[in-house]
Amino acid sequence: xxxxxxxxxxxxxxxxxxxxxxxxxxxxxxxxxxxxxxxxxxxxxxxxxxxxxxxxxxxxxxxxxxxxxxxxxxxxxxxxxxxxxxxxxxxxxxxxxxxxxxxxxxxxxxxxxxxxxxxxxxxxxxxxxxxxxxxxxxxxxxxxxxxxxxxxxxxxxxxxxxxxxxxxxxxxxxxxxxxxxxxxxxxxxxxxxxxxxxxxxxxxxxxxxxxxxxxxxxxxxxxxxxxxxxxxxxxxxxxxxxxxxxxxxxxxxxxxxxxxxxxxxxxxxxxxxxxxxxxxxxxxxxx
Amino acid sequence: xxxxxxxxxxxxxxxxxxxxxxxxxxxxxxxxxxxxxxxxxxxxxxxxxxxxxxxxxxxxxxxxxxxxxxxxxxxxxxxxxxxxxxxxxxxxxxxxxxxxxxxxxxxxxxxxxxxxxxxxxxxxxxxxxxxxxxxxxxxxxxxxxxxxxxxxxxxxxxxxxxxxxxxxxxxxxxxxxxxxxxxxxxxxxxxxxxxxxxxxxxxxxxxxxxxxxxxxxxxxxxxxxxxxxxxxxxxxxxxxxxxxxxxxxxxxxxxxxxxxxxxxxxxxxxxxxxxxxxxxxxxxxxx
Numbered sequence: 001x002x003x004x005x006x007x008x009x010x011x012x013x014x015x016x017x018x019x020x021x022x023x024x025x026x027x028x029x030x031x032x033x034x035x036x037x038x039x040x041x042x043x044x045x046x047x048x049x050x051x052x053x054x055x056x057x058x059x060x061x062x063x064x065x066x067x068x069x070x071x072x073x074x075x076x077x078x079x080x081x082x083x084x085x086x087x088x089x090x091x092x093x094x095x096x097x098x099x100x101x102x103x104x105x106x107x108x109x110x111x112x113x114x115x116x117x118x119x120x121x122x123x124x125x126x127x128x129x130x131x132x133x134x135x136x137x138x139x140x141x142x143x144x145x146x147x148x149x150x151x152x153x154x155x156x157x158x159x160x161x162x163x164x165x166x167x168x169x170x171x172x173x174x175x176x177x178x179x180x181x182x183x184x185x186x187x188x189x190x191x192x193x194x195x196x197x198x199x200x201x202x203x204x205x206x207x208x209x210x211x212x213x214x215x216x217x218x219x220x221x222x223x224x225x226x227x228x229x230x231x232x233x234x235x236x237x238x239x240x241x242x243x244x245x246x247x248x249x250x251x252x253x254x255x256x257x258x259x260x261x262x263x264x265x266x267x268x269x270x271x272x273x274x275x276x277x278x279x280x281x282x283x284x285x286x287x
Numbered sequence: 288x289x290x291x292x293x294x295x296x297x298x299x300x301x302x303x304x305x306x307x308x309x310x311x312x313x314x315x316x317x318x319x320x321x322x323x324x325x326x327x328x329x330x331x332x333x334x335x336x337x338x339x340x341x342x343x344x345x346x347x348x349x350x351x352x353x354x355x356x357x358x359x360x361x362x363x364x365x366x367x368x369x370x371x372x373x374x375x376x377x378x379x380x381x382x383x384x385x386x387x388x389x390x391x392x393x394x395x396x397x398x399x400x401x402x403x404x405x406x407x408x409x410x411x412x413x414x415x416x417x418x419x420x421x422x423x424x425x426x427x428x429x430x431x432x433x434x435x436x437x438x439x440x441x442x443x444x445x446x447x448x449x450x451x452x453x454x455x456x457x458x459x460x461x462x463x464x465x466x467x468x469x470x471x472x473x474x475x476x477x478x479x480x481x482x483x484x485x486x487x488x489x490x491x492x493x494x495x496x497x498x499x500x501x502x503x504x505x506x507x508x509x510x511x512x513x514x515x516x517x518x519x520x521x522x523x524x525x526x527x528x529x530x531x532x533x534x535x536x537x538x539x540x541x542x543x544x545x546x547x548x549x550x551x552x553x554x555x556x557x558x559x560x561x562x563x564x565x566x567x568x569x570x571x572x573x574x
Contacts, residue, residue: 053401053482053508061397064351065390072386075362079379085372092366099359103352110348114340195340221340 083146090145098138105130112197114221118206123199124166131172132165136282156265160257160275167253168282170246173198175287177234178243183287189230195221199249204242212236254283370433377432385425392417399484401508405493410486411453418459419452423569443552447544447562454540455569457533460485462574464521465530471574476517482508486536491529499523541570 083091108126112119140157149157175184176191177200191198201220205213216236219229237243257279261272370378395413399406427444436444462471463478464487478485488507492500503523506516524530544566548559 058397058401062394065394065397069387069390071358072383072390075379076383076387079376079383085376088376089366089372092362096359096363096366100356100363103356103359107349107352110345110352114345 087146091142094138094141094145098134098142101129101138102134105134109197114195116195116197116201116205116216116220118202119197120199120202120206123197123202126197127166127169127199128162131169132162135168136165137161150266153266156260156267160260160267160279163253164257164279164282167250167257170199170250170253171283171285173200174243174246174250175285177230177237179286185287189225189227192220192230192233193223193225200237200242200246203245204237204240207240207242208236212240250283254279374433378429381425381428381432385421385429388416388425389421392421396484401482403482403484403488403492403503403507405489406484407486407489407493410484410489413484414453414456414486415449418456419449422455423452424448437553440553443547443554447547447554447566450540451544451566451569454537454544457486457537457540458570458572460487461530461533461537462572464517464524466573476512476514479507479517479520480510480512487524487529487533490532491524491527494527494529495523499527537570541566 078091078095079088105126105128108122109130112122112126137158140161141154144153144157173191173196176186176196176198177188179186179188181188201216205216208216215232219225219233222229225233258276261267261276261279267275365378365382366375392413392415395409396417399409399413424445427448428441431440431444460478460483463473463483463485464475466473466475468475488503492503495503502519506512506520509516512520545563548554548563548566554562
């Protein structure tokens with residue numbers, strides 16, 4: 001009888017045998033290769049004496065791997081987009097900065113979530129790093145960089161993008177608490193139950209009468225928050241003026257951005273129109 | 288009294304005020320920026336009504352972010368290493384392939400861990416994608432690609448790296464179960480408790496007498512495995528011949544690799560010496 005380690009190579013499908021690693025699979029064959037291992041094995045191979053690790057542990061591990069795969073493939077898309085050497089180098093600089101910024105923003109968010117405070121600085125820092133840069137400023141910079149934009153244009157795009165990105169997130173915070181779930185498609189309880197550290201809640205905590213502040217501290221971040229309790233929080237956010245203040249901050253930022261587009265600058269007319277439409281859309285949206 | 292949203296900007300440290308995003312912080316200032324937010328805030332800002340999310344949830348979230356940051360910064364190091372355009376484009380192709388491969392290997396590993404089977408194909412596929420390519424083949428390709436290696440040399444490096452990478456992991460599997468913890472610095476229980484799907488265990492399951500197979504199925508992947516039970520598993524791995532078979536597979540691969548280095552090829556003499564030393568080291572190591 002042959003030794004198992006001699007048998008083994010015959011059982012291995014061709015594509016798994018030490019392939020020459022410089023050969024790239026196309027997406028189709030790569031998908032096939034991955035799904036092949038999901039098929040049930042022979043009965044003897046799947047019989048085990050204990051259930052193995054909990055399903056949620058495996059699920060979490062696989063979800064993380066899918067996230068890493070999406071990241072790796074998004075890089076690959078960029079690297080194979082047919083850019084020139086100088087274009088690729090320039091855009092990678094923006095991408096690298098953007099990644100560090102958004103990770104920093106996520107960190108600020110994660111460590112503040114669950115225990116909202118009066119700290120408006122922190123709320124604004126989260127908005128800037130997690131949303132304004134990642135959602136508006138850097139995407140504009142990426143496009144502009146690929147088009148060979150001079151530094152002056154990048155500066156102007158930042159001046160446009162940062163207040164608009166802040167307004168975008170402030171609108172998001174309002175919709176997360178006051179929005180119509182039928183229109184937003186999002187529960188109005190989620191942000192409150194999670195205890196998102198928003199400017200809305202920070203301002204309310206600063207202004208609230210002691211008994212209202214006590215309710216906010218007890219209920220924002222309460223994972224069992226009921227609809228009635230959420231309604232009470234909404235009342236407090238309105239009574240303290242926090243809701244109105246946030247609406248005011250959104251308007252201020254929209255005006256600032258629209259003023260900027262009518263002042264002297266180097267943004268071309270067609271791009272101006274698009275940026276004006278974007279500014280209206282993200283600050284006035286209901287979903 | 289001024290409105291809070293008017294006050295807010297004054298409280299924000301200079302570096303947090305909508306900075307022009309095209310300005311990159313150097314690592315030092317970036318570190319400062321990050322640690323600043325770790326400092327305790329004023330008492331009023333940290334008083335909360337409930338404890339917030341469990342510490343382990345926050346810890347896990349932050350650990351993931353640190354992992355993503357390390358990945359982003361490793362990319363940035365590569366992008367700013369002073370490579371030429373063609374060098375950068377060529378090395379990114381290898382990096383992208385390597386990432387997909389190692390994620391695939393991790394996936395195969397994660398989904399097999401906890402319930403070892405007789406499936407030697409799976410055990411070898413894990414070794415190839417997770418270890419052989421990531422630890423030996425791709426690093427050699429990255430260096431060779433930066434040095435402008437022709438396709439023939441990359442092929443020869445693969446022919447060297449894949450069997451050696453397999454041998455490296457097979458040695459690792461043996462050390463994980465039979466190694467001296469004083470020398471390896473690693474517990475001999477960890478792999479067995481986790482239920483790592485290794486070729487060693489798969490071969491033993493194929494060869495074991497029914498009562499031994501039953502013990503393996505029950506105990507490999509048992510998170511409460513005791514030292515005495517681990518000793519019993521080691522005995523079974525030896526009795527079935529699995530340990531000897533794996534040692535034999537390691538020797539075979541070392542011989543294959545060393546033969547390759549004495550056959551006609553395009554690898555330069557100095558590199559040959561380094562590769563020969565590497566082959567001996569990774570296959571004969573005790574730690």
